[in-house]
Amino acid sequence: MKTEIKLVDYLASRRSIPAFQMGLPGPSKAEVEEMLKLASRVPDHGKLTPWRFIVYRGEERARISAELKKMALAARPDLPEDLIKVEETRLTRAPVVVAVVSKAAPHFKIPEWEQVMSAGAVCLNLLMAANALGYSSNWLTEWFAFDERAYPLLGVEPGERVAGFIHIGTATVPPTERPRPELADIVTWVGDET
Structure with a gap:
């Protein structure tokens, strides 16, 4: 039986697991479909659905x-052996990888930037949906997310x-915490204290 956790507690401890530290079991097709339904529940000005999944x-x-x-080898024939191994496992590190693809485009009313941000929100929702179903997840982009020559291969x-490749599987190691920014370094207050 899975343990329920309050959303505020989850957000206070949310942590990604590196994709290479994931293994089986992975989510079933039905679980992935549930994750995608949950991931789709994001702000979407104009109801454009400016993103899709692969x-x-x-x-x-x-x-x-x-x-x-x-x-990768065609671009860099001198690629070191350890990086060749990395290339061989790009999509096999976790049992399931979901590409969140942005379809943002000029629109007469909805700024393209808002459409791009909606795709980013989908990525984060998908991470949280995977975690909510008991799986680990990691949001990666990597070089082929930006190389259009790889796009036909990727669909x-x-x-x-x-927008990102979301790797989903079962953690093989416990998550570790990393340093977080101090609020004083990232927050600007405007207006009176309340």
């Missing part, structure tokens, strides 16, 4: 990773951009 599972992850490795259409 779900990578099974052996297809290894095939795409092998092709990404070829692309990304012309005019689209990758």
Whole structure:
């Protein structure tokens, strides 16, 4: 039986697990669908749905990773062996990887920036949805998120951009905390004290 946690407690302790520290079991198709439904519940000015999902599972992850490795080696034939190993596992580190793809485009009323931010909100919601269902998650972009030559391989259409690859699986190590910014360093107060 899963332990319930209050949202405020979850947010106070939310932490990503590196994708290479994830393993089986991964979420089922039904669980991924539930995560995607939850992830879709974000601010979306104009109800444009300026994003979509691509779900990578099974052996297809290894095939795409092998092709990404070829692309990386074509760009850098002198790639060190340890980085070649990284390229070989791009989409196989976690059992499921979901690309959140931004379809932001000029619109007569809705600023493109708001559409991009909506895709970012989808990424964060997907992280939290995976955690809510008992899985670990990590939001990565990596070089191929920005290299349009990789887009046909990844299933990304012309005019689209990758907001992030969300890796989902089961943590093989406990999460660790990292330093967080002090509020005094990141907050500007405007107006009277209340």
